[in-house]
Amino acid sequence: MALTDTVAPAKAGAHQSDLIAQDIEAYLHAHEHKSLLRFLTCGSVDDGKSTLIGRLLYDSKMIFEDQLAALEADSKKVGTQGGDIDFALLVDGLAAEREQGITIDVAYRFFSTDKRKFIVADTPGHEQYTRNMVTGASTADAAIILIDARKGVLTQTRRHSYLVRLLGIRHVILAVNKMDLVDWSHETFDAILADYRAFADQIGLQGFHAIPLSALKGDNITAPSPNTPWYAGPALMPLLETLEVEDDLQEKPFRMPVQWVNRPNLDFRGFSGLVASGTIVPGDKVKVLPSGRESTVQRIVTLSGDLPRAAAGQSVTLTLADEIDVSRGDVLAAAGDPPEVADQFESTIVWFDEEAMLPGRPYLVKLGARIVGAQITEPKYKVNVNTLEHLAAKRLELNEIGVCNLSLDAPVAFDPYADNKDLGGFILIDRLSNRTVGAGMLHFALRRSQNIHWQALDVNKSARAALKGQKGRVVWLTGLSGSGKSTIANLVEKRLHADGRHTYILDGDNVRHGLNKDLGFTDEDRVENIRRVAEVAKLMVDAGLIVLVSFISPFRAERRLARDLLEDGEFIEVFVDTPLEVAEQRDVKGLYKKARAGQLKNFTGVDSPYEAPEHPEIRIDTTAMTPAEAAEQIVAWLDGDQGDYSI
Amino acid sequence: MDARVATAFAPMADSTATIAPHRLTHLERLEAESIQIMREVVAECERPVMLYSIGKDSAVMLHLAAKAFYPSKPPFPLLHVDTTWKFRAMYEMRERMARELGFELLVHQNPEALARGINPFDHGSALHTDIWKTEGLKQALDQYGFDAAFGGGRRDEEKSRAKERVLSFRTPEHRWDPKNQRPELWRLYNTRKRPGESFRAFPISNWTELDIWQYIYLQNIPIVPLYFAAERPVVERDGTLIMVDDDRFPLREGETPQLKSVRFRTLGCYPLTGAIESTASTLPQIIQEMLLTTTSERQGRVIDHDQSASMEKKKQEGYF
Numbered sequence: 001m002a003l004t005d006t007v008a009p010a011k012a013g014a015h016q017s018d019l020i021a022q023d024i025e026a027y028l029h030a031h032e033h034k035s036l037l038r039f040l041t042c043g044s045v046d047d048g049k050s051t052l053i054g055r056l057l058y059d060s061k062m063i064f065e066d067q068l069a070a071l072e073a074d075s076k077k078v079g080t081q082g083g084d085i086d087f088a089l090l091v092d093g094l095a096a097e098r099e100q101g102i103t104i105d106v107a108y109r110f111f112s113t114d115k116r117k118f119i120v121a122d123t124p125g126h127e128q129y130t131r132n133m134v135t136g137a138s139t140a141d142a143a144i145i146l147i148d149a150r151k152g153v154l155t156q157t158r159r160h161s162y163l164v165r166l167l168g169i170r171h172v173i174l175a176v177n178k179m180d181l182v183d184w185s186h187e188t189f190d191a192i193l194a195d196y197r198a199f200a201d202q203i204g205l206q207g208f209h210a211i212p213l214s215a216l217k218g219d220n221i222t223a224p225s226p227n228t229p230w231y232a233g234p235a236l237m238p239l240l241e242t243l244e245v246e247d248d249l250q251e252k253p254f255r256m257p258v259q260w261v262n263r264p265n266l267d268f269r270g271f272s273g274l275v276a277s278g279t280i281v282p283g284d285k286v287k288v289l290p291s292g293r294e295s296t297v298q299r300i301v302t303l304s305g306d307l308p309r310a311a312a313g314q315s316v317t318l319t320l321a322d323e324i325d326v327s328r329g330d331v332l333a334a335a336g337d338p339p340e341v342a343d344q345f346e347s348t349i350v351w352f353d354e355e356a357m358l359p360g361r362p363y364l365v366k367l368g369a370r371i372v373g374a375q376i377t378e379p380k381y382k383v384n385v386n387t388l389e390h391l392a393a394k395r396l397e398l399n400e401i402g403v404c405n406l407s408l409d410a411p412v413a414f415d416p417y418a419d420n421k422d423l424g425g426f427i428l429i430d431r432l433s434n435r436t437v438g439a440g441m442l443h444f445a446l447r448r449s450q451n452i453h454w455q456a457l458d459v460n461k462s463a464r465a466a467l468k469g470q471k472g473r474v475v476w477l478t479g480l481s482g483s484g485k486s487t488i489a490n491l492v493e494k495r496l497h498a499d500g501r502h503t504y505i506l507d508g509d510n511v512r513h514g515l516n517k518d519l520g521f522t523d524e525d526r527v528e529n530i531r532r533v534a535e536v537a538k539l540m541v542d543a544g545l546i547v548l549v550s551f552i553s554p555f556r557a558e559r560r561l562a563r564d565l566l567e568d569g570e571f572i573e574v575f576v577d578t579p580l581e582v583a584e585q586r587d588v589k590g591l592y593k594k595a596r597a598g599q600l601k602n603f604t605g606v607d608s609p610y611e612a613p614e615h616p617e618i619r620i621d622t623t624a625m626t627p628a629e630a631a632e633q634i635v636a637w638l639d640g641d642q643g644d645y646s647i
Numbered sequence: 648m649d650a651r652v653a654t655a656f657a658p659m660a661d662s663t664a665t666i667a668p669h670r671l672t673h674l675e676r677l678e679a680e681s682i683q684i685m686r687e688v689v690a691e692c693e694r695p696v697m698l699y700s701i702g703k704d705s706a707v708m709l710h711l712a713a714k715a716f717y718p719s720k721p722p723f724p725l726l727h728v729d730t731t732w733k734f735r736a737m738y739e740m741r742e743r744m745a746r747e748l749g750f751e752l753l754v755h756q757n758p759e760a761l762a763r764g765i766n767p768f769d770h771g772s773a774l775h776t777d778i779w780k781t782e783g784l785k786q787a788l789d790q791y792g793f794d795a796a797f798g799g800g801r802r803d804e805e806k807s808r809a810k811e812r813v814l815s816f817r818t819p820e821h822r823w824d825p826k827n828q829r830p831e832l833w834r835l836y837n838t839r840k841r842p843g844e845s846f847r848a849f850p851i852s853n854w855t856e857l858d859i860w861q862y863i864y865l866q867n868i869p870i871v872p873l874y875f876a877a878e879r880p881v882v883e884r885d886g887t888l889i890m891v892d893d894d895r896f897p898l899r900e901g902e903t904p905q906l907k908s909v910r911f912r913t914l915g916c917y918p919l920t921g922a923i924e925s926t927a928s929t930l931p932q933i934i935q936e937m938l939l940t941t942t943s944e945r946q947g948r949v950i951d952h953d954q955s956a957s958m959e960k961k962k963q964e965g966y967f
Contacts, residue, residue, distance in 0.1 A: 036673035
């Protein structure tokens with residue numbers, strides 16, 4: 001190819017220059033309203049990626065004469081096009097890389113047309129550089145995946161597509177390059193397309209554009225090529241100019257991580273940050289997370305005056321109507337639709353460091369404007385990015401991707417990455433080297449019961465129990481309201497206390513005044529009621545206490561949950577067996593009467609079921625013995641062979 | 648609230664602040680990103696500083712800093728690493744901006760360079776730049792113990808800068824290791840470092856020259872008058888027009904300064920900065936000229952001409 005052919009002026013730029021020359025003000029006005037598209041190019045070393053970027057820069061007239069002169073000289077010296085212009089030389093940067101003829105890092109390029117400004121992240125296609133591609137992909141609105149038409153869908157194509165999908169890039173363009181080398185064959189293009197579509201379906205990549213092109217010759221770059229009459233779609237540049245970048249972020253609920261507390265003097269206290277999603281106007285109610293405090297936005301302060309409204313993507317400073325505690329790292333969110341707060345998550349982690357990720361090792365997590373200590377569990381699996389297979393793994397090595405649970409030292413506000421990249425994407429920092437060793441995407445919070453990490457303590461349960469000369473136990477009394485649970489528990493505690501035992505009573509009514517006062521009597525609330533009590537009882541057993549729990553606890557499943565929290569032999573279920581008629585007849589608190597009158601909903605035995613224990617450790621028949629005799633029976637059981645409570 | 652901040656930047660029409668919120672323009676996105684970076688560095692570093700070169704990029708940086716922290720004053724000083732060879736108009740601008748914005752202004756002149764009388768005429772551009780700027784900058788950063796320095800570098804300026812991170816990690820010796828930079832994902836920057844280590848932060852990494860000019864125009868940001876064409880005394884040397892800005896300029900045999908209508912596309916030490924013949928005296932005219940011109944911005948800088956990878960070498964040595 002002769003040089004003169006290559007440097008013919010690009011058609012797209014021509015009318016722009018006319019406007020610049022004739023009416024610069026009109027041009028500036030038009031360009032003031034340009035939008036911005038960030039895109040990523042991925043492909044293997046020989047797919048012609050650098051050539052494509054060079055071509056885009058060249059065709060959008062972003063190459064100046066002096067650069068062109070240098071390019072011509074360089075092309076002759078180190079070019080791979082036999083003395084013709086080597087567009088790849090325009091974008092390969094560092095000297096060492098240039099000699100090797102490869103790009104080894106993420107490089108950012110800029111060009112603009114009359115419709116858009118573009119930022120291109122150029123990332124390498126090498127096996128070992130997943131890290132760079134993930135980095136480039138994290139900020140991209142679109143991705144161009146290059147395929148060499150002669151080679152079709154390769155392993156690298158699959159890997160790049162998987163990463164693009166993983167990072168949640170919205171638009172994917174499959175650029176089938178070097179079509180000139182396959183004689184512009186429609187069949188070849190269709191075969192590649194079908195191949196790729198099958199793969200895209202497999203990874204859940206919904207919708208992509210495919211363009212047959214030649215970056216070297218300039219076909220289907222700025223205008224439809226005469227060589228592909230069978231292709232009816234847009235050329236690459238027009239497509240890039242029209243992809244939708246105003247995504248739905250502004251439609252989502254308001255979120256703003258607080259970066260900086262702005263306090264110029266005692267009369268002003270503002271919270272500065274970039275709005276991650278949604279919109280905000282003065283008067284909107286906001287919640288501060290993780291504290292949960294609420295206030296109202298008073299002003300949106302900027303240098304050029306207060307704003308009536310701010311939206312996702314803007315950096316602002318907000319003031320609130322109330323003096324509440326807000327610090328760097330907190331999240332301001334729509335009060336009516338706040339994000340979750342949690343400290344345990346499932347996440348996908350991409351490892352960047354030579355030193356492998358070790359489960360249980362303390363790292364730092366940066367999420368939004370927050371940095372917290374974190375530990376990662378053993379991966380549930382790692383992903384072979386070439387085959388998408390899930391593989392068992394004990395650790396993650398450089399460039400490996402795995403699904404792991406993440407445990408933070410403090411609760412944080414978050415959204416799943418799929419909903420909000422700013423509230424769901426995080427980096428991992430090594431505490432010693434300070435290197436950024438990985439990045440991850442939060443999926444969801446784990447239920448608190450699925451704690452994955454316990455602080456290792458030197459003084460443990462048996463040490464505490466030994467000091468007290470007893471073994472920690474939970475004596476769990478279950479039965480209908482009015483069956484006599486509290487009375488019996490009280491008597492048992494008196495006996496044990498007199499014996500020098502360390503005890504505590506968790507009583508249903510008392511706990512509902514404090515710990516569980518936010519709970520009602522629906523089935524859900526009853527479950528939560530028992531779960532909390534069981535957790536508290538467990539802590540007390542850990543402290544070495546004998547805990548007497550006096551709760552109706554009507555559901556077998558929840559009593560089972562309490563039993564499962566404890567070690568074998570620590571949970572003693574006592575069924576305080578009183579027939580409904582007897583309990584109702586006693587009606588010490590007058591509750592049955594109210595329930596029968598319909599004044600009390602969900603009352604156990606009346607309009608809510610009681611599931612009697614099938615195999616309690618102790619059964620107390622209150623129709624056959626007094627409370628004192630019942631207490632005696634329990635103490636005897638604890639004292640006896642089966643339940644020796646001393647060590 | 649500091650009234651001085653507001654008066655210095657009284658924008659004629661602040662489109663970035665009031666434009667319809669549903670569609671951010673490219674400049675709004677860039678501005679928001681730059682402000683986010685500045686806030687992040689200020690929140691996490693102990694002793695940040697902003698390097699002030701008095702050029703147009705620095706002017707935009709000052710403006711962004713004023714916006715980022717308003718109504719507080721930017722919580723860091725300005726540092727000018729001076730060579731004593733800047734244009735007089737630049738020194739005037741420096742004093743004016745520091746006064747109007749209420750920044751603390753630190754000026755550092757390498758005492759060694761001062762004592763030895765280092766100048767571009769006797770010592771050549773490379774040595775002059777190395778001793779005054781590269782060494783001077785390291786001295787100032789060490790002297791004040793700054794752990795983060797904001798600079799106005801842009802990725803579109805030069806090929807090796809295209810790969811520069813927003814936060815560029817430097818060893819205690821101020822060295823930049825291209826193999827040991829931290830990946831930057833989303834808007835998350837890792838600012839953790841050990842004592843002695845530092846960062847250079849480039850909040851306007853993703854701006855292009857056109858973005859800078861357009862922003863200056865839209866936000867009415869004050870810039871040094873040298874950017875606008877005017878009659879100025881120049882001599883032509885090796886095909887470059889050099890302005891005779893003071894009587895230290897050693898005229899060669901038979902050389903007489905000619906009054907020509909010129910302007911500057913970049914500003915530095917006056918003996919090292921080439922002027923271009925121009926009649927562009929308004930911002931739209933400058934932008935028009937820039938868009939229609941066919942040579943890239945840095946060609947006006949004499950230091951870049953040696954070899955194509957020269958910027959990269961300078962960076963490894965600690966030059967900005």
